[in-house]
Amino acid sequence: MKLSKYKKQIFDKVLNCDKKILLPEINDERIVQASKKMQKMGFCVLNLSDFNFDLSFYKECLSNKKFINNWTEEMLDFFLSNSFNRSLLLLNEGKVDCVVGGATMSTANVIRSSIRIVGVKDQWVSSIFLMISNKEDYAYTYSDCGVIPEPNEKQLVSIAYNAALYHRKLTGEEPKLAFLSFSTKGSAEHYKIDRINNALEIFSKKHPDIVHDGELQFDAAIDMKVAKMKKADSILKGQANVFIFPDLYSANISYKITQYLAGFEALGPLLTGLKKPVHDLSRGASVDDIISISSIAALDSI
Known part of the structure; x- marks a missing residue:
């Protein structure tokens, strides 16, 4: 990966800083490749398989959110079936330091869920x-x-x-x-x-x-x-x-x-x-783009 002086400045600040970067879209091959490269570089990169899937935990995390008022159990289950939504809940609970998503979803959906779960600063x-x-x-x-x-x-x-x-x-x-x-x-x-x-x-x-x-x-x-x-x-x-x-x-x-x-x-x-670091990926993002945006997300969490 070629580094401009600006990327190098960012990488120098965040490499080995132990900030936990969560990349939820693990079914996308670009995310898999970016995760492997970043781990070799010294980043702490996680995906949802690193966490137990405890539906009751996620529902408890959502319990104080106004937007779920009057939701049925089926609606809650459907919302939590989305890996990006669960990732934001982990961020909100302090289990990770930043979330990067959007490789397989629209910017509008990334922002909507982020505002609902993480909140606006x-x-x-x-x-x-x-x-x-x-x-x-x-x-x-x-x-x-x-x-x-x-x-x-x-x-x-x-x-x-x-x-x-x-x-x-x-x-x-x-x-x-x-x-x-x-x-x-x-x-x-x-x-x-x-x-x-x-x-x-x-x-x-x-x-x-x-x-x-x-x-x-x-x-x-x-x-x-x-x-x-x-x-x-x-x-x-x-x-x-x-x-x-x-x-x-x-x-x-x-x-x-x-x-x-x-x-x-x-x-x-x-x-x-936003109250916590969440960054969006273009759906046309390359592996290098994902690494760059993830490093900026880590910088945001310092």
């Missing part, structure tokens, strides 16, 4: 992608590429703050946030631009210590010459490394364009805002 769950250049010498964080379709102002603030924290954690670099738009500093008028600027105002008051600016078009956020041409007197000086997109449509499209046309490695979607 912030008001909202969102996601990021760490985009690593093909030369492996720089990385960007994109958010939110996977969860909230049309975030309101407060959600944009939450998305931006979590993205900044993750960028610092994963890269060791100070985040420089750009709130992106199709307009730069009032060059166009639209209610969606108003929403971005309102979010920017709230963010500035709540997190003045994080370098940020907006609203900016992508070229003005990443290229100093363009920023000057567009008269964007920005503190970012064309050096943004965290990009906050106005909606899920633009974010999801952009990360895939960056991945497939520019050759960047896309690590994610990494879920933010």
